[in-house]
Amino acid sequence: MGTHYCHLKLDERRKLAKWLEAKMSISEIADRLGRDPSTIYRDIKRNRYTDGELPELNGYHALVAQDKYEQRRAIHRKMIIHPDLKAAIEDRLKAGWSPEQIAGRMRLERHPIRVSHETIYRFAYSKDGREEQFYRHLPEHRRRRRPRGYRRHNRAHIFDIQSLSHRPERVSERLEFGHWECDLMMFRKEHGKVNVTSLVERVSRYAVVIRNEDRQSKPIMESLINGLVPLPADARKSITFDRGTEFSAWKYLKAGIGADAWFCDPQAPYQKGTVENTNNRLRRYLPRSTAPTALTNRYLRSICHRLNATPRKCLGYRTPAEVFESNLMEIQNRLE
Structure with a gap:
């Protein structure tokens, strides 16, 4: 196992929920998923469903766990929790600015709430951004990020010039x-x-x-x-x-x-x-x-x-x- 912590995916949470229901031990689940046991304990603790009125529904459910995970991640996305910021960024994109230019100008003007250009790209290609088709406001209007191509030039030769x-x-x-x-x-x-x-x-x-x-x-x-x-x-x-x-x-x-x-x-x-x-x-x-x-x-x-x-x-x-x-x-x- 590496030292970098990688969050569980939905298909892993589905397996985890099924194996917990089958009373499988955490160590065995961790071995089967190729994860550290602490990762499994952490995910169960943070994403477990509890209902005070209907305790029989308490437990670890894959879809609920995934939803809680995504909501928790969204809290840290500035463009989601600050709609005015998102609207301002969208206006700049529509005006022809690139994400890098927007982020750089924010630093220059010392905005109290700033984002990096990567944050703008991540939002555009996130689940929320795709639902809004936010990528259409980006300079290249592409569904996925990829390197730009280059024009091909076929030029005739001219003489008597300064190189x-x-x-x-x-x-x-x-x-x-x-x-x-x-x-x-x-x-x-x-x-x-x-x-x-x-x-x-x-x-x-x-x-x-x-x-x-x-x-x-x-x-x-x-x-x-x-x-x-x-x-x-x-x-x-x-x-x-x-x-x-x-x-x-x-x-x-x-x-x-x-x-x-x-x-x-x-x-x-x-x-x-x-x-x-x-x-x-x-x-x-x-x-x-x-x-x-x-x-x-x-x-x-x-x-x-x-x-x-x-x-x-x-x-x-x-x-x-x-x-x-x-x-x-x-x-x-x-x-x-």
């Missing part, structure tokens, strides 16, 4: 504000050529989404220039791309806003992991089945606002908007 290996270390280590990553989000072919550009600043994780009418590179670069030109020069120093041909007109960036362009190695989109992660978040609101022709700039801005107002673990549970605005203020103060 990511030559990007300054201060940029790679996120020590300098104003460096962005960019990608294109596509939709199903039957919806036409309309797509969106996803752009994210590496330090703050601040996201911008821009609609494109097709995949021609020059118009995409022009839309990037138009989107970034209102920012001070120190807030738009460079953009990192993958090797997609839609980014082949990268030289327009330098001429338009003075921004450098860096490119990942072939078949290595993970090297711009910040925007890849942002794309996964955006897919909650822009699945591949979306009809992109119906996307308005107002709707895309509302999605960005939601993402940028969501706390992030990597930012100490501050929001991308908070970090982005703080860095812009620092730039403004230097200029003054």
